[in-house]
Amino acid sequence: MTAVYTFDVFCSLDGFGSYGEDGDWGGYWGKQGPEFLDRRLAQYEQQQRLVLGAHTFRDFTEYLGPGSGWSEAGDPINARMKNMPTTVVSTTLEGPLDWPDATLVSGDAVDVVTRLKEESELPLRSHGSLAMNRSLMAAGLVDRVQVTIFPVITGRTGEAPVFGGAADFDLELLESRTLDGHTQELVYRPTLHG
Numbered sequence: 001m002t003a004v005y006t007f008d009v010f011c012s013l014d015g016f017g018s019y020g021e022d023g024d025w026g027g028y029w030g031k032q033g034p035e036f037l038d039r040r041l042a043q044y045e046q047q048q049r050l051v052l053g054a055h056t057f058r059d060f061t062e063y064l065g066p067g068s069g070w071s072e073a074g075d076p077i078n079a080r081m082k083n084m085p086t087t088v089v090s091t092t093l094e095g096p097l098d099w100p101d102a103t104l105v106s107g108d109a110v111d112v113v114t115r116l117k118e119e120s121e122l123p124l125r126s127h128g129s130l131a132m133n134r135s136l137m138a139a140g141l142v143d144r145v146q147v148t149i150f151p152v153i154t155g156r157t158g159e160a161p162v163f164g165g166a167a168d169f170d171l172e173l174l175e176s177r178t179l180d181g182h183t184q185e186l187v188y189r190p191t192l193h194g
Contacts, residue, residue, distance in 0.1 A: 002117040002118055003049075003116065003117045003118075003120040003121070003122065003123055003124050004123045004124065004143045004144065005051075005113065005116075005117060005123075005124040005125075005126070005136070005141055005142055005143050005144070006123065006124070006125045006126070006142075006143065006144040006145075006146055006187075007126055007133040007136070007137065007142045007144070007145045007146065008043075008125055008126065008127045008146045008148075009127070009128060009130070009133070009145075009146070009147055009148070009162050010028070010147075010148045010150065011147060011148070011149055011150070011162045012029065012149070012150055012152045012153060012154040012158055013149055013150070013151065013152060013153050014153045014154060014155055014158060015158075015161055015162050015163065015164075016154045016158030016159060016160060016161055016162070017128065017130055017159070017160040017161070017162045018158075018159050018160045019154050019157040019158055019159060020157050020158070020159045022156070022157050023154065023157030023158075025152065025154070025157070028150060029150045029152045029154075031150045031151055031152065031180075031182065031183060032180075032183075033179065033180030033181075033182075033183070034180065035179040035180045036148075036179040036180055036183050037077065039177075039179055039185070040077045041076055041077050041080065044077060044080040044081055044084070045080060046123070047122055047123075048084065048122050048123045048124065048125050049084065049085045049086070049087060049116070049120055049122045049123070049124050049125070050081060050084045050085070050086040050087070050124075050125055050126065050127070051086075051087050051089065051113065051116065051124050051125070051126040051129070052086060052087070052088050052089070052126060052127070052128070052129050053088075053089055053090065053109065053126075053128075053129035053131065053132035053133075054088065054089070054090035054091075054092050054093050055129070055131070056127070056128040056129040056130075056132075057088045057090070057093070057097075057099075057102075058093075059128070060081075060082070060099075061098065061099065063078075064078055064082050065098060066098070081127070082099070082100060083100050083101065084101065085101045085103075085122070086099060086101060086102040086103070087102075087103050087105055087112070087116060088102055088103070088104050088105065089105055089107070089109045089112045089113070089132060090104060090105075090106060091106055091107065091108075109132045109135055109136060110135060110136065110139045110141065113136055113141050114139075114141060117141065130160060130162060134163070134165065134166045134167075137166065137167065137169065137190055138166070138167045138192070140192065142190055143189065144174065144187055144188070144189060145171070145187070145188045145189075145190050146185065146186070146187045147162070147184075147185075147186050147187075147188070148179075148183060148184070148185045148186075149183065149184040149185075149186070150183055151182040151183060167192060167193075168192070168193035168194065169190040169191060169192060169193055170190070170191045170192075170193050171188035171189070171190055171191075172188060172189040172191070173186065173187075173188055174187045174188060174189055175187040
């Protein structure tokens with residue numbers, strides 16, 4: 001039995017994973033509510049291994065690392081994420097990593113995740129890491145795509161199109177829920193189209 005791999009990503013309605021310097025939205029585009037926050041905390045309280053690419057890991061260390069002003073007490077979701085066993089896949093980073101339970105693995109993400117899926121006793125979850133996860137989807141290694149769509153359109157300030165440059169996929173809807181009356185969480189099983 002191989003470990004289930006979930007690609008977990010946030011986006012605006014128009015498909016952007018973040019906003020640029022001209023955007024003044026704030027975290028979660030300012031649309032987080034109590035149901036969303038409770039749901040995220042519950043998802044990250046489950047035993048699992050986080051898998052991150054180098055770019056997302058650098059962003060996380062900038063936002064959650066020493067000197068950032070971030071506090072575990074005020075942010076239980078990111079505190080849980082930061083303290084999960086984590087595999088960082090990179091050909092550019094050098095260790096040791098300043099992260100509580102992180103392992104740096106150099107190499108191609110497809111090879112690394114293939115091995116992780118075979119060896120891990122825990123489910124695997126990756127948040128963000130867009131380019132890495134698009135290549136993992138193309139290789140058939142992503143079992144679930146969890147997309148949380150926030151009720152915003154970021155046509156002027158949107159950056160990082162979540163599926164820009166991805167292969168074509170058919171999606172089987174596994175779960176859907178509305179959080180706080182306006183945020184959609186959709187979980188799909190992707191299959192390469194064609």
